[in-house]
Amino acid sequence: AQSVAQPEDQVNVAEGNPLTVKCTYSVSGNPYLFWYVQYPNRGLQFLLKYITGDNLVKGSYGFEAEFNKSQTSFHLKKPSALVSDSALYFCAVRDYNAGNNRKLIWGLGTSLAVNP
Amino acid sequence: DTEVTQTPKHLVMGMTNKKSLKCEQHMGHRAMYWYKQKAKKPPELMFVYSYEKLSINESVPSRFSPECPNSSLLNLHLHALQPEDSALYLCASSQDNSLQETQYFGPGTRLLVL
Numbered sequence: 001a002q003s004v005a006q007p008e009d010q011v012n013v014a015e016g017n018p019l020t021v022k023c024t025y026s027v028s029g030n031p032y033l034f035w036y037v038q039y040p041n042r043g044l045q046f047l048l049k050y051i052t053g054d055n056l057v058k059g060s061y062g063f064e065a066e067f068n069k070s071q072t073s074f075h076l077k078k079p080s081a082l083v084s085d086s087a088l089y090f091c092a093v094r095d096y097n098a099g100n101n102r103k104l105i106w107g108l109g110t111s112l113a114v115n116p
Numbered sequence: 117d118t119e120v121t122q123t124p125k126h127l128v129m130g131m132t133n134k135k136s137l138k139c140e141q142h143m144g145h146r147a148m149y150w151y152k153q154k155a156k157k158p159p160e161l162m163f164v165y166s167y168e169k170l171s172i173n174e175s176v177p178s179r180f181s182p183e184c185p186n187s188s189l190l191n192l193h194l195h196a197l198q199p200e201d202s203a204l205y206l207c208a209s210s211q212d213n214s215l216q217e218t219q220y221f222g223p224g225t226r227l228l229v230l
Contacts, residue, residue, distance in 0.1 A: 044206065045221070
């Protein structure tokens with residue numbers, strides 16, 4: 001069965017330091033992976049996705065993610081964190097079940113707190 | 117422009133009321149979705165419309181009734197809701213032609229059922 005895990009409920013980082021939000025996945029075929037961010041009392045905003053090609057994917061707001069097939073991971077990274085990056089981050093993978101290719105399987109989310 | 121709009125932003129309703137949530141996109145997307153999200157939890161898929169036809173219903177109670185009047189609009193009709201239905205209701209849309217399609221979300225309607 002397809003699944004996504006975000007092993008950390010919360011990540012704390014100081015402003016200006018690099019940040020990493022972890023995501024691991026399990027799929028039966030090629031993975032289609034997505035990162036979304038949700039600011040307080042807001043909808044979900046798309047950050048980036050991995051479909052194929054380069055393992056390092058660049059996205060919005062200076063975020064990037066590294067796809068690692070051997071470790072089945074897709075960690076979200078940013079070289080220098082901002083206080084405004086404080087939000088809830090969700091990793092998701094496309095469900096491969098026949099007829100359900102529009103469904104996303106979501107991780108439980110990681111709350112990122114960037115301290116000034 | 118990757119904008120999905122939703123109205124109203126907030127809604128308070130009693131358990132006997134009938135109300136509707138509205139969603140609109142002008143990106144030419146042919147798939148539209150309703151999700152329910154509880155606080156600090158991932159969104160839960162409720163319905164998927166593809167080319168204006170209902171393609172997925174995730175066993176949602178009949179007190180929630182979706183409608184897709186055209187390719188740009190999606191409604192969710194609410195009737196006889198329960199307090200546990202209080203949540204953020206998110207609409208999303210996507211191109212709907214490949215596995216790599218991205219779902220773009222609206223800001224949501226925060227619903228409180230009294």
